[in-house]
Amino acid sequence: MNKEDLASIRRELKVNNSKLNLQEICSYYIKQESKDILCSEVLYFAMMDEEKKELFLKNFKKVLSGKIDSKTFELEFKDNKLGQNSTQRNMLDTLKTEDFREATFKIVNKILAETCEIYDKDFMISFVRGEVYKSIKKDNDEIDDEKAYSLGFFIGSICPIVLPKKALNFDFEEREFKTSVPMNVTINTDAPYEGFMFPSFSEDAAETDKVVYYTQKENQPNQLFVENVLDCELKLTAEADKARFLEVVRDVVGTEIEPEVVSNIYTEIGRRLEVEAESGEVSLIGLKDMERILESSGIATEDKLQSSFLEIMGAENYEFKASSLAPNFKTKSIKIDSGTASITIGPEDLKNVKQVTKDGIRYLMIRIDDAATLEGFDLVTEEL
Numbered sequence: 001m002n003k004e005d006l007a008s009i010r011r012e013l014k015v016n017n018s019k020l021n022l023q024e025i026c027s028y029y030i031k032q033e034s035k036d037i038l039c040s041e042v043l044y045f046a047m048m049d050e051e052k053k054e055l056f057l058k059n060f061k062k063v064l065s066g067k068i069d070s071k072t073f074e075l076e077f078k079d080n081k082l083g084q085n086s087t088q089r090n091m092l093d094t095l096k097t098e099d100f101r102e103a104t105f106k107i108v109n110k111i112l113a114e115t116c117e118i119y120d121k122d123f124m125i126s127f128v129r130g131e132v133y134k135s136i137k138k139d140n141d142e143i144d145d146e147k148a149y150s151l152g153f154f155i156g157s158i159c160p161i162v163l164p165k166k167a168l169n170f171d172f173e174e175r176e177f178k179t180s181v182p183m184n185v186t187i188n189t190d191a192p193y194e195g196f197m198f199p200s201f202s203e204d205a206a207e208t209d210k211v212v213y214y215t216q217k218e219n220q221p222n223q224l225f226v227e228n229v230l231d232c233e234l235k236l237t238a239e240a241d242k243a244r245f246l247e248v249v250r251d252v253v254g255t256e257i258e259p260e261v262v263s264n265i266y267t268e269i270g271r272r273l274e275v276e277a278e279s280g281e282v283s284l285i286g287l288k289d290m291e292r293i294l295e296s297s298g299i300a301t302e303d304k305l306q307s308s309f310l311e312i313m314g315a316e317n318y319e320f321k322a323s324s325l326a327p328n329f330k331t332k333s334i335k336i337d338s339g340t341a342s343i344t345i346g347p348e349d350l351k352n353v354k355q356v357t358k359d360g361i362r363y364l365m366i367r368i369d370d371a372a373t374l375e376g377f378d379l380v381t382e383e384l
Contacts, residue, residue: 001068001074001201001202002068002280002282003067003068004280005200005202005204006064006068006072006201006212008201008204009153009197009201010061010064010065012132013060013061013064015050015053018133019132019133020130020131020133021131021150022045022046022128022129023128024042024043024045024100024128024129025042025043025044025048025056025128026040026041026100026104026126027040027043027126028105028124029124030108030112030122030123030124030125032116032119032121037108040101042101045128045130056128056189058189058190059157059189059190059192060126060128062189062190062191062192063156063157063192063195063197063214065214066214066218067218067238067323068323069235069241069321069323070218070219070237070239071215071216072212072213073221073226073235074212075210075211075212075213075230075232075234075235076209076232077209077210078227078231080209087231088209088231090103090106091199091211092208094107094129094154095129095152095153096152100127100129107127107156107229110229111125111225111229114224114228114229115225115228115229118222118224119158119160119193120160121161121162121163122160122161123159123160123161123193124159124161124187125156125157126156126157127155127156128155130152130153130154131150131151131153132151132153133148133150133151134148134149134151135147135148151201151204151205151206152206153197153198153199153201153206154197155196155197156195156196156197157189157195158192158194158195159188159192159193160187160188160191160193161186162185162186162187162188164181164184164185164186166179166181167179168180192214192216193215193216194213194214194216194222195213195214196211196212196214196230197211198212199211200212211230211232213226213232218239219239219240238321238323238324239324241324242324242325244312244313244320245285245320245324248290248305248312249265249294249299251304251311251312252299252304252308258298259350259351259354260350260351261299262350263350264296265293265297266326266327266329266347266350267297267347267348268293268296268297269285269293269322270329270347272285272322273322273323273326276322276323282322283323284319284321284322285320285322286320287306287309287317287318327347329346329348331346332344332345332346334347334350336364338364343364345366349366352366352367352368353365358384
């Protein structure tokens with residue numbers, strides 16, 4: 001699964017879409033402290049008013065949003081080589097069952113038993129089941145709208161419930177100020193704690209041995225939810241993957257490195273992402289790929305890389321995702337720190353940075369095209 005696979009499903013989640021057929025939505029109101037289910041509700045999507053449809057769809061789209069391996073993760077079920085994972089079988093049954101409410105109720109009870117202590121408020125768990133219709137491609141890659149097939153799925157979302165606040169209101173009839181305490185709570189559908197979709201999709205085909213998991217907190221998946229509710233293997237986040245990549249680089253080159261070398265490494269990774277965008281295939285970087293990247297960036301790896309890679313990664317066949325390693329090339333995503341200052345800079349400008357010493361004093365030099373400003377003033381330029 002890549003970001004385009006995820007986006008292709010997300011794009012279909014809109015009201016009055018002829019290619020989308022949503023069926024039931026089951027919702028449960030949970031008290032955080034007692035784990036009591038205060039209310040459960042089953043509604044058919046077609047029977048809802050437009051405003052309610054929009055709110056639910058916006059919430060479910062959120063579960064399919066965010067950078068892959070940072071906020072959304074494609075996970076495989078544990079011990080599932082022969083399709084014997086019971087959670088996977090239950091999810092397949094949930095797609096087809098005539099009693100969607102009963103199937104989701106079992107998932108809710110699993111969540112309450114395994115992970116709900118981490119939620120700091122009362123919360124709502126909602127599920128939707130549906131299918132999207134995809135047109136078949138002809139041999140020449142043109143779309144044949146007359147031939148289509150459906151992809152079934154269901155999504156679960158866990159949203160915090162926000163308690164009402166007291167407010168001071170003005171009563172126009174009695175001409176006086178009064179306090180007001182709203183009785184209805186608010187479901188924060190814009191910021192779900194976490195959620196999931198089953199199955200995963202790749203190139204418009206279902207992958208029923210995998211599930212898509214979403215977390216509100218970037219690079220902080222809920223281990224209890226992943227392992228005990230979804231029964232999946234927890235994988236490295238993009239942040240952790242990048243940290244281990246840099247640890248290998250550090251073990252090869254030492255603790256010091258020139259900014260231009262780092263710039264070259266990111267440029268090489270960026271080229272791989274460009275190929276990924278064109279081909280649609282996830283770009284992976286193994287040991288040999290890493291060797292080529294480092295050597296083309298000016299780092300002599302010799303025999304050090306292989307031993308460092310094996311020691312840190314635990315296996316020579318480990319592969320990094322290029323998307324996990326690359327900085328954001330559209331922003332000033334690189335941070336340079338010292339005890340005096342913290343500076344952010346774009347990856348392409350790293351080659352313009354140098355650390356120098358003069359008269360025993362260390363300086364950070366950055367080549368700039370325009371005058372630097374301070375509190376709205378242009379800085380005075382001095383000759384070295």
